[in-house]
Amino acid sequence: MDLVQTDVATDRWVLRGLDRLIEALVGRFDEVIGPVVLDGVVRLQPIESADDLPIGIADEQAPATYRLRRDASALRFSYGLGPDSLKSLVHPPRSPVWTMRRRDGSLVVDAAHHPTHERAVIGARACDIDGLRVLERTQTGGDHADPAFRANRNGLFVVAVDCTHPAPTCFCANTGTGPSARDGHDIAMTELETRDGAVYVLRAGSERGRALIDELQLERASSELIRRAAREPGVAARGQPRSLPANAPLIAKLAEHPQWDDVAERCLACGNCTAVCPTCFCTDMEDVVSLDGDGATRVRVWDTCFSMEFSRVGPAPIRGSVTERYRQWLSHKLGTWHDQFGESGCVGCGRCITWCPVGIDLTAEIAALAAPAEAAR
Amino acid sequence: MQHELSSPTIDWPARIERGEPPSLAVWKFASCDGCQLSLLDCEDELLALADRVSISYFPEATTAMVAGPYDVSLVEGSITSEHDAERIRQIRRDSALLITIGACATAGGIQALRNGRDVDGFTSIVYAHPEYISTLATSTPIADHVPVDLELRGCPIDRGQLLQMLASVLNRHALRLPTTSVCIECKARSTSCVMVAHGTPCLGPITQAGCNALCPSFHRGCYGCFGPMESPNVGALRAQLGTLGLDGDAIFRLLNTFNTGAFATAVEEGST
Structure with a gap:
């Protein structure tokens, strides 16, 4: 992604509620994906408006246990990771490779087309964005880059949210992959609870992200909000009991x-x-x-x-x-x-x-x- | 999803090489007919199938019957009587390819609950005239009686697997059936784990995939109708089912219903 160094370091904008941002994303992309509560689990699903996102939801996670409960907050991202990383968006469980048909006594093979799918994902966490980068290296780093992965990744617009409520099972502070989004995103947000409800402090991570922020004509964030937003990652990192040793x-x-x-x-x-x-x-x-016996389809499966x-x-x-x-x-x-x-x-x-x-x-x-x-x- | 290569060698007779459709017979033993119905449920594909095979014996579907031998026999049900034991031997002699369909045929079915129990006691309680009942003390899979060329598991079988199996036999390509757990299918279709997220007891982690995780997609635990996956760690799952609150009897019942004894056999054979 094109990183806009000068902006990332300094510029912050403020957004009250997510309606305008999601409206803009829905207008601009073929599909917008975000966290949705489904069957008692926060899943990544297509969304149409901010109302589809969870509100006032907390999670309890432990080995072999995941539960959601209500809390009184007006926050949209007050829970840790659900089971969906960004992997399914770029490396789906089933991906067509080719189809073959018998025609006039010979076999005709059509390779699957991988058009760029213009999608936005909102609420991506730093660890998952880093996971996307790690996965990208495995799938496109060698001599035989996966065209499906490339098309999926190139079309993906990432709106990150700094992780303020990590689950006790995660340990991004230890692996150095979070809780705050550093790169790989187009826009990153820090969610803060205020007397007026949830407020988002935004920073741009790419030219595309900056263009969207400009289009929304957002106000600059106050120094007070910027200070509060800067504190959140430290708080989130301190809550993580697990780690891997250096060796x-x-x-x-x-x-x-x-x-x-x-x-x-x-x-x-x-x-x-x-x-x-x-x-x-x-x-x-x-x-x-x-x-x-006249047709066959080859599908790549997890x-x-x-x-x-x-x-x-x-x-x-x-x-x-x-x-x-x-x-x-x-x-x-x-x-x-x-x-x-x-x-x-x-x-x-x-x-x-x-x-x-x-x-x-x-x-x-x-x-x-x-x-x-x-x-x- | 991982697959086991299982393609029987088929030496079709010359008439089939010339383009004559293979004859198909569908047989029923001790069973509920549900797996045969899975074949009739292939509504969109039935006409294509009827073009490729000549249905010679299928009493569930048609009263028209053609005498054997048959090129392909599908067998539903388990062996529970001496008469059926003899009948399956004759069907084997009459069939070039014998394929068993469903948990009864591949593992003895629910009726294998009788195995190791007092069958005379059961018949005396259930039937007014138990002297008219002629039954074996066991319900056993077809493969215990005759060689079987291919097995499709499940209660009932999966329609997609049935069609792929028929396509592979008719077109002579390798049939690849998954041997991994149902969990792989839950994750691939984005079904949330009923055990981790809801605390619902589930046999998915030790059960062979193939149903596309049907029960968990309806928020129910898997009841193991496809039988043990390639390396079922029954002991470890049993411990977790206990943690979720099931007592020993409940765990026994869960493991001994649709594939009675199959998971117990897996334990005896050493799961890992």
Whole structure:
């Protein structure tokens, strides 16, 4: 994204309520995505107005537990992360690759088109925007960039909100990915509660973002509001009980440790962690053939390294046990991701902790792996 | 989603190589007919299917019956009597390809609750004239009696899987059925986890995908009708179901309904 350095450092605007901003987004984009309460969970969904966003909602998250409750605030973003990162928007669960038809005795293949989908997302958190960047490196960084990812990412206008209510499962202060949006957004906001309701202090992150702010003809924020907004990230960062140690990349790569068997006793190998992870990207190809045998469609679908079949090479899976598969996931996410992509694959969102049906906590596993193998026996 | 490659080798006779449609038979054993109905439910695809096969025996759909042998037999239901045990052996002899459809045929069905229990006691309570009842002490899957070429799981089976299976057989391409958990399908269709978000007991994490996570999409826990996934950690899920408030009896009932004994067998065989 084009960063407007001078503006980012200094310029702040104020917005009372979100009606005007969302109206402008709806007018400008094919689709606007934002947080919506659905089945007792904050999900990312298409929205049409500010009224679709939650108001006065708080969440309670713990390993294997997610609950919403009402609170008295007028805030729209007074809760931590839901299960949806931005991954589905750029790397969807199902993505067409090609269709094939029989025509005049030969086979005709049509590659799927990936037109740029002009979408805006509002309420993106810093860790997820960083997850988008990490994922982008995996999907477009090499010699074979994924055109679908590129088209989806290029069309995405990101309105970030600084995370003021992190869940106890997340640890962005530790991973350095939040709670305040630093880059990758077009507009970033800090939500503040005032006597007049929710107020948003805005900053631009790109030319496109600045253009939208100008179009809305917003007032400059007062120094008092700017000071209050600047305090929020520090408050949010202090509330985070979990962390990974600095040597996590080395610990995660320990090939032999009894803790791997210990976690495999508890792990369901269900793949929930990889599905909710903002950076897990593995896929499989699925061919669907018509009954008459004259047409076929190939679709790329999400896969998971927790699947035994995913590791099938030749006649047999090379990671037949859950011990090997959990180790594969964690050692890649925190360890060999550095070797492959030059950084960690974890952005500290904690979704894998909350959405694991049995509450396996990677920070606790790393702590146990850090203990000498002898002591763990 | 991960898939198991399972494409039976089919040596079609010369008449089919010449373009004659394969004959299809649909058989019923101890079952509720729901899986056969899944075939009739393929309304949009029935005409295309009728163009590709010659329906030779399907009493659920038509009284017209053609004697065997058959190129493809779909078998619903479990074996619960000596007569049925003999009948399936004959059907196997008459069928080039034998495909079982549904939890009864692939795992014994709900009626496998009788297995290991006092069946004579049951019949004496249920029937006015138990002396007229001729039944085995067990309800067993078809594969316990004859070799089976392909299995489709579920109670009932998934219509999409049935069509893909028929398309793969008719067009001779690899059929790939998922072996991963139902959770993968919940996440792919953006269904919120009923266990984590609502505290609803769910067998999804240990159950094989294929239904497109139907029950959780209606806010219900998965009841395991597709049977165990590739590496079901029943012990770990059992502990979590206990944490959610289910007692031992309730957990036993959840694990022993639509795939009676299948999850217990998974535990015995070593889940990881």
